[in-house]
Amino acid sequence: MASSRADPYRALFHKLAMLNSLSAEELDGIKSLPLRPQRFRAGATIISSGQLVSECCLLVEGYACRHKLASDGGRQIVSFHVAGDILDIQHLLFEKADHNVQTITDAEVVFFPMRDLRRLIEERPEVGKALWRDCLVDASIFREWVLNVGRRDARMRIAHMLCEFAAKCEAAGLGSPAQFTLPMTQEDIGDATGLTSVHVNRMLRQLADEGLIARAGREIRIADWPRMQEAADFQPDYLHLAA
Amino acid sequence: MASSRADPYRALFHKLAMLNSLSAEELDGIKSLPLRPQRFRAGATIISSGQLVSECCLLVEGYACRHKLASDGGRQIVSFHVAGDILDIQHLLFEKADHNVQTITDAEVVFFPMRDLRRLIEERPEVGKALWRDCLVDASIFREWVLNVGRRDARMRIAHMLCEFAAKCEAAGLGSPAQFTLPMTQEDIGDATGLTSVHVNRMLRQLADEGLIARAGREIRIADWPRMQEAADFQPDYLHLAA
DNA sequence: CGTCAAATTGACAAGGCTCAAGTGCCGTGG
């Protein structure tokens, strides 16, 4: 993977283009930010809770997640991320990380100095608006996750997580519900849905037996997208994929 | 309740003062926004999911919550709110509501036209920064709720919810962990923690039996704050109450 | 005093967890 260095802006601009109409000057402003590229191996921690953060981290290639730890060591994943996602925009206004960011696969990220980003936002408020909007989408997804984990049964939770991930991948140009890569382990899926990996396994089998999904290694197909959305109670409005 | 109209800005400015150093001019800018006060009875819906929203809603007095509904009718509360909280700042950049806002007690709110708020933010970027920060705190709390509902057992979930609410009330000048009002029903607490009201009742009794809390009607005391925080796995960092 | 919503309690059911064993896959090194 990632043997050649990818264009660090492509995925981000692709996402911004769907929601905001940033001018060429504003995009150039982003391009003119100094950046520090870095590769991480699968499972590496990019940001640890409690850490002081002075850079903003953009995922260029690969997959990542954000998670928090409970006192008993239990891990709760709070979001999954694909290429083009900004992993810690909250540090624009908070010094200290309140959760962890970790890669799921080998990944390539770029870091922007937060100070330069702040200056760019002052000069070009539309850039700030686009990033603020991104934060609001994040928050909306967190709310849906609270609902998912709090009020849906295991089968539905997993179906929902799969639908959301499929939709995110499709929006990022990384496949479609009919064919995408599910890079995380069943343990990860459990940590995202508040279940154990054992039960995740059983539910994935059940969804496959029902003909809703078809698995082949890390590749997955949602075999019946309408019925799957129904089974998942998935209504993509909360992703705010359209402006 | 709320028989006399409260100063609509007091609680909000109190909160903003803790985190941001807005100038007198910026605060005056907020005060100069046209506003529409409105009273709601307990249990009233202020904003419904799917609705087009063109005003921003500030809670001036009373308590409210935000929630989402699952396809089976299950309700998941995603946040509780006290005086001074902005209930739907996301509509600054989203037209359509993706969740519901409901009062818990009789409440007084004021609505600002979103358009005027946008103009104020353009003129005074520091106001935008303060509001953006507020969004980020919201998002941080949502992440903690995902953890709470996903990875903690019933007793801990409820203890955590109580600690958070106590901390929010204290920050808003509405009491202290040693004495505050718990305005929501046990049904509401269940909807916030992903439990049934029956089990909430059992756990509240257990927490009381353990000497962690003392209840008297809607008034509640956290009898042993250090031990309660321990039992709740409550570390208030995620509330970002200090700048 | 009557009414109604909320709180409380008990008995029983069930969804999901724990523990445990075994399988499959893939990268690595001999």
Add this chain to the structure above:
DNA sequence: CCACGGCACTTGAGCCTTGTCAATTTGACG
């Protein structure tokens, strides 16, 4: 090229936390 090791995946059995259902009690308020 094959053997090995490790991690993820799979499956089964039994248990436990929490949900369901139902009956009472309590408390606020007219």
